[in-house]
Amino acid sequence: MGCDIHAAIEFRGSDGKWAALMVPNKHFGRWDGEAEYTSRVDINRDYDLFAVLGNVRNGTGFAGCDMGDGFDSISDRRGVPEDISDAAKEALSDEHSATWVTLAEILAFDWDRATKHRGWVSSTEFEKWDRMKEWNPAPKSYCGGGNFKKITVEEMREAVALKENLGHTCCQLEWEESYTASTTQMWTRILPKMLKLGCEHGFDNVRLVMDFDS
Numbered sequence: 783m784g785c786d787i788h789a790a791i792e793f794r795g796s797d798g799k800w801a802a803l804m805v806p807n808k809h810f811g812r813w814d815g816e817a818e819y820t821s822r823v824d825i826n827r828d829y830d831l832f833a834v835l836g837n838v839r840n841g842t843g844f845a846g847c848d849m850g851d852g853f854d855s856i857s858d859r860r861g862v863p864e865d866i867s868d869a870a871k872e873a874l875s876d877e878h879s880a881t882w883v884t885l886a887e888i889l890a891f892d893w894d895r896a897t898k899h900r901g902w903v904s905s906t907e908f909e910k911w912d913r914m915k916e917w918n919p920a921p922k923s924y925c926g927g928g929n930f931k932k933i934t935v936e937e938m939r940e941a942v943a944l945k946e947n948l949g950h951t952c953c954q955l956e957w958e959e960s961y962t963a964s965t966t967q968m969w970t971r972i973l974p975k976m977l978k979l980g981c982e983h984g985f986d987n988v989r990l991v992m993d994f995d996s
Contacts, residue, residue, distance in 0.1 A: 786826070786875070786995050787825040787826070787993075787994060788873055788995060789825055789874075790821040790822060790873035790992075791975055792867055792990075792991060793982075793989075794988075799867070802821035805820060806820075821869040823990070823992075825967055828965065831964075831967055832992070832994065833853045834961060835883055836859060836879060837859060838859070841853075843927070844926065849899065849926050850897060850898050854895075856883045856891055859880065874993045876993070877995045879994040880991075880992070883989060884985065884987075885980045885986075886986045889985060893961045893962045894960060895961055896960050898957070901925060902924060902952040903924045903952055904948075905938060905941065905942055907921050907924065912939060915957075919959065920959055930952050931950060931952070932954070933951055933953050937953070938951075976990065
């Protein structure tokens, strides 16, 4: 079962009040009731990023399945800020695991450290991963668990070499990856916007507020 992350970027003006960054709404004109601009930040289902930002689904997936060693987190479900702007509050789901982090905290965090991920892969995905693992240690597609036959990596490698028909059979892989590599949306979708605001208002006066739906 997947969950979505709901987030907005805020900055504090000279009057001491927080305001949400408004961006063009990609759904304007496509969905009824959508405004031309929105405070929503599109993070999709980047669970590794939310684990770092808010300690949610940290090393675990749906129903507590093992997804790796997890991450040290910047915050731990601090809740919705009391002084949140109305526009930012509208971006949240109002369901669970709300938190916020400042740009200063994000920049001070050690993103270069590494963590271990784990995931189950099919024989097709394993064959691709086994050829490319020296250059790319992470498989392109994996899951946390499911109703399939589970075998070891050694058994999978031998079966693939013999071109056996494995059907619905998977093995669990483990790979190491830096925090930076695990959270690509931080660098492509979030940080550039926050840095631009930070240069104008100060790094402590820019924050990302977010929560999780179910």
